[in-house]
Amino acid sequence: MKTIKLLGVFAFIALVGFTSCQSEENEQIGINPNAITPTSELAKKIKRTGMNDGAKDDFLDGNSCAELIFPIVATVNGLEITINNEADYELAVEIMDEFNDDDDTVAFNFPITVKLSDYSEIVISSQEEFEDLNQECDNASDNMESAISCAKVDFPISILTYDVNLEQTGTVVVESEQQLYGFVDDLEESDKLFSIKYPITVTLSNGTSVQINDDSEFEDALEECTAYEAEEELAEEKAEEVEGIVSKATFIVESFVTGGVNIAEDFTEYTIEFTNEEKLIARNTVNTALENIEGEYDVDSDTRVLLELDFTNETVFSALNNEWVVTAYTSSLLTLQSKTDSSIILELKKL
Structure with missing residues (x-):
């Protein structure tokens, strides 16, 4: 119960590669009045589903803005360990789980390399830089700019692009979260619009898969799962309090x-x-x-x-x-x- 979830994001990434082509013969080229503006709230949510989620190592670094890049040398509750892969996480977990009434401490041997929410990698050279990173994560979470990890799009998906006159200009095949993030991020600097070719399938954090048939269903699914995720985080905080009581x-x-x-x-x-x-x-x-x-x-x-x-x-x-x-x-x-x-x-x- 000691994992602390701190969500976060950084605002810049270079455009990642994707495959773009003209619409196939069986796709109608024309005007789409429902094309999504890349700065709209729905576009922001879609972009957040594509962000790199660094939550799996939160019990070590305390934030999900950053994914630790191996190898990592850290001192956990006074014991130095080397983490070369995810299997080595168990070394830290065993140390932390020895007692449930102590305050676990993790001190990294700097410098360390981390992958951010925008998939860029940076080197953290000191505890001060590391704390600054955590603060940026907190700010992103407070501003609803953090990664949405409770809903995973099943790739590949096709996205139709439009000009300012809402006329279709092409089709993009997106095959990963990183490509999805890069696609929306790049459109923010352009005058293009886009539309997802439905239906798509989204897998929720509870393991269930749902078919999404339009923008409204997609936005509803994202709002519901983020609300559920917030309930999970609150319950986890309360569980830590109960563990402290007993x-x-x-x-x-x-x-x-x-x-x-x-x-x-x-x-x-x-x-x-x-x-x-x-x-x-x-x-x-x-x-x-x-x-x-x-x-x-x-x-x-x-x-x-x-x-x-x-x-x-x-x-x-x-x-x-x-x-x-x-x-x-x-x-x-x-x-x-x-x-x-x-x-x-x-x-x-x-x-």
Whole structure:
């Protein structure tokens, strides 16, 4: 839960290569009153779908404006590691996941090379330059100029170009996100307009594919997925707060309603400790000679905050084994609802 998503973008890229040709015989050459102006809001959204998304290494660099170029040497929580490929990310993840109540630190051995949202590569020579980059990313995110990564266009697609009189001048076949970004970016400096040849297919971040039949459907899909992405980011922030509340803390079962009956009394003799290694330890405070009941927990999120409890042995605590939705929380009380049965409610009170 320590990945921080910071979206961002840089404003310039040279035109990338694409294939341009005259319309095929079966395509009508003529006037299109619905051609998209390259400076319109829809064009800006389309351009953002083509930006380079550097989010996969956010847990290291803290921003999705920049994609780290291998090799990278970094000191993670005091341990120096060399990252030569994406598989080596696991080295950093294992160090960061050792404890869940510490503040992870990453210090790069500068200079490092990064690929920006516009696909250009720059060398970062110092921590100061790196912090300036992060600030630009924050500004881009605040100004809604960051990469849209929740909707991936299935390439290739065809784009029709038009002059200022709305007469078609040609067809461009776009085969990648980089080409899409470069195409729209180049048109911003011209007097041309464009129109996407529908239908196209867009794959959303949840893995589903949708057919898009016109500009309105495309814009709706982008707005819906960015709104969903914002919910995911907010839930992730809340999950970090919940993880901070439970880590190295001890709780009692304040209430446990299942089948319409509160059976919290089954747990009155026990406390539940959440360790900072994601372990659970249930202790009997009345009969201390009884063996502790152990388990594991995990805090996660989608658009909700999720708390999974898993006690390993078949005991009274097996009833708590569930993936719970955290419906409310304070520094001392968690209210949980079963992910699969909303009638099952669990409240944990911190001692």
